[in-house]
Amino acid sequence: xxxxxxxxxxxxxxxxxxxxxxxxxxxxxxxxxxxxxxxxxxxxxxxxxxxxxxxxxxxxxxxxxxxxxxxxxxxxxxxxxxxxxxxxxxxxxxxxxxxxxxxxxxxxxxxxxx
Amino acid sequence: xxxxxxxxxxxxxxxxxxxxxxxxxxxxxxxxxxxxxxxxxxxxxxxxxxxxxxxxxxxxxxxxxxxxxxxxxxxxxxxxxxxxxxxxxxxxxxxxxxxxxxxxxxxxxxxxxxx
Numbered sequence: 135x136x137x138x139x140x141x142x143x144x145x146x147x148x149x150x151x152x153x154x155x156x157x158x159x160x161x162x163x164x165x166x167x168x169x170x171x172x173x174x175x176x177x178x179x180x181x182x183x184x185x186x187x188x189x190x191x192x193x194x195x196x197x198x199x200x201x202x203x204x205x206x207x208x209x210x211x212x213x214x215x216x217x218x219x220x221x222x223x224x225x226x227x228x229x230x231x232x233x234x235x236x237x238x239x240x241x242x243x244x245x246x247x248x
Numbered sequence: 249x250x251x252x253x254x255x256x257x258x259x260x261x262x263x264x265x266x267x268x269x270x271x272x273x274x275x276x277x278x279x280x281x282x283x284x285x286x287x288x289x290x291x292x293x294x295x296x297x298x299x300x301x302x303x304x305x306x307x308x309x310x311x312x313x314x315x316x317x318x319x320x321x322x323x324x325x326x327x328x329x330x331x332x333x334x335x336x337x338x339x340x341x342x343x344x345x346x347x348x349x350x351x352x353x354x355x356x357x358x359x360x361x362x363x
Contacts, residue, residue: 176355
């Protein structure tokens with residue numbers, strides 16, 4: 135597609151439920167990133183996929199968070215047993231290669247846990 | 249691992265005044281450096297980047313930044329700001345190696361331009 139697409143744009147879920155957030159990167163982009171944006175916290179790195187390399191999961195805040203990237207394209211971020219502190223905007227970005235010349239961002243998914 | 253510190257969380261400034269947004273980084277390897285901007289209710293977009301070569305890089309909307317390796321800094325400057333520059337600005341760093349590393353962002357600086 136023309137840009138990075140994220141769905142849903144908004145998600146309200148009850149505490150304790152699982153949620154899945156989807157990211158469609160720009161076609162041909164080998165690098166894909168997930169971030170969490172909270173007020174005053176900037177962009178918190180979650181996970182990074184680069185080609186067929188093992189993902190860098192060092193930013194995942196707990197074992198309730200996981201992400202997959204199927205076929206080197208679409209990625210899904212899963213949050214299990216959601217907590218109120220998980221409420222944030224989750225941003226996905228992609229770039230054309232490992233040298234990070236420019237990351238293109240999606241519009242994000244606003245997650246609200248009630 | 250890399251990290252980024254943006255020294256000012258908020259910078260208020262009057263229109264047509266100069267501005268500097270400060271960014272320091274930490275890394276054990278050579279780095280690429282970036283500034284991204286997020287206008288109100290919009291997504292992030294790249295403002296400028298340093299990959300190699302000249303340490304003074306120019307970006308969109310009249311912004312520029314200077315890479316200073318000895319001070320591990322990458323401060324963003326504009327000689328005369330406009331109301332439309334009001335936005336949140338993020339400094340980011342990526343370590344340079346063949347496999348690539350994650351793009352790590354600072355906490356952001358909110359630039360508020362008033363008349």
